[in-house]
Amino acid sequence: MNYPDLQNLSPELKEILAGKREANVYKMLMHSPNMAPGFTALADAAMWSKTWPATWRELAIIRVGRLYNSPYEVHQHEQIGRLMGLNDAQLAACAVGADQSSLSEDEKTILRLTDALVERHTLNSGERAEGLKILDANGFADFVMTVGFYQLVSNFLNVFEVEIEPHDLFPKPDGRKTQGASA
Numbered sequence: 001m002n003y004p005d006l007q008n009l010s011p012e013l014k015e016i017l018a019g020k021r022e023a024n025v026y027k028m029l030m031h032s033p034n035m036a037p038g039f040t041a042l043a044d045a046a047m048w049s050k051t052w053p054a055t056w057r058e059l060a061i062i063r064v065g066r067l068y069n070s071p072y073e074v075h076q077h078e079q080i081g082r083l084m085g086l087n088d089a090q091l092a093a094c095a096v097g098a099d100q101s102s103l104s105e106d107e108k109t110i111l112r113l114t115d116a117l118v119e120r121h122t123l124n125s126g127e128r129a130e131g132l133k134i135l136d137a138n139g140f141a142d143f144v145m146t147v148g149f150y151q152l153v154s155n156f157l158n159v160f161e162v163e164i165e166p167h168d169l170f171p172k173p174d175g176r177k178t179q180g181a182s183a
Contacts, residue, residue, distance in 0.1 A: 001160050003027045016040050021169045025072065025153070028160050043153075046146045052139035054084040056110045059103075060143065061150045062094040063114045068154035072162050079170040106134045110143070117147045 006017065006027060013033055020026040020040065029036050049057070058081035065073030078091050089102035093111070100108050113131050116123050123131065123144075131140045156162075 001028070001031075004030045006030065009033070012037065023076070023169055024162050024165055025076075025157060028156075028162050031160075042149055046142070046149050049139075049142045049146070051142045052135050055081070055086050055090075056107065056143075057146060058084050058086060059090070059094060059107055059110050060114045060147055062091065063111050064118060064147055064150040065154055066094050066096055067115070067118045068151065068158060070154035070157050072157045072164050073150065073154050075164050076169065079168055083170055109134055113143070114147050117144065118151060 003024070004027075006014075009017065009030055010033065013030055013036055016036060017026055017030065026036075026040070029039060032039075046057070058077055061077045062074055062081060064070075065077060074094075081091055087102070090107070092098055093100045093103050093107075100111065103111070109130055113123060113127055116127055128140075131143065135143060
């Protein structure tokens with residue numbers, strides 16, 4: 001599907017798009033002008049939550065992207081994960097069936113609980129207890145909602161076949177730009 005005509009957007013939508021590095025996901029989102037403001041508000045709430053570690057958030061989001069076979073999601077959040085301090089081994093551990101020896105026990109728990117949410121759409125009492133052992137109730141709620149939100153995002157990206165930008169949107173931790181990857 002083609003991107004909408006971005007010149008004909010309302011001022012509010014143009015402002016949203018400008019604030020999102022004009023990422024292709026947000027360009028495609030402009031096909032739904034009534035949902036775009038709420039979507040971006042929820043995306044910002046998930047991304048800026050201080051209730052759980054940003055590295056755990058990125059591991060969970062990348063795992064959702066891997067489970068949904070969403071190259072755009074994985075690509076963008078691997079970049080963000082690096083900015084948050086994740087290394088290549090930790091990022092690779094998000095692949096289904098990958099070696100997770102580079103992850104801490106808590107990070108492995110985040111991936112295991114993400115798997116359960118995606119596969120079963122719930123957690124059993126033991127899994128909830130595991131989550132509440134490493135996160136307080138607020139962080140745990142943010143974790144569950146973040147996993148759910150990125151399932152929606154991955155569905156959107158896959159259905160609309162959103163393309164990875166020809167250049168990375170985020171600089172490497174050392175400040176250099178990285179080359180864009182292809183899908």
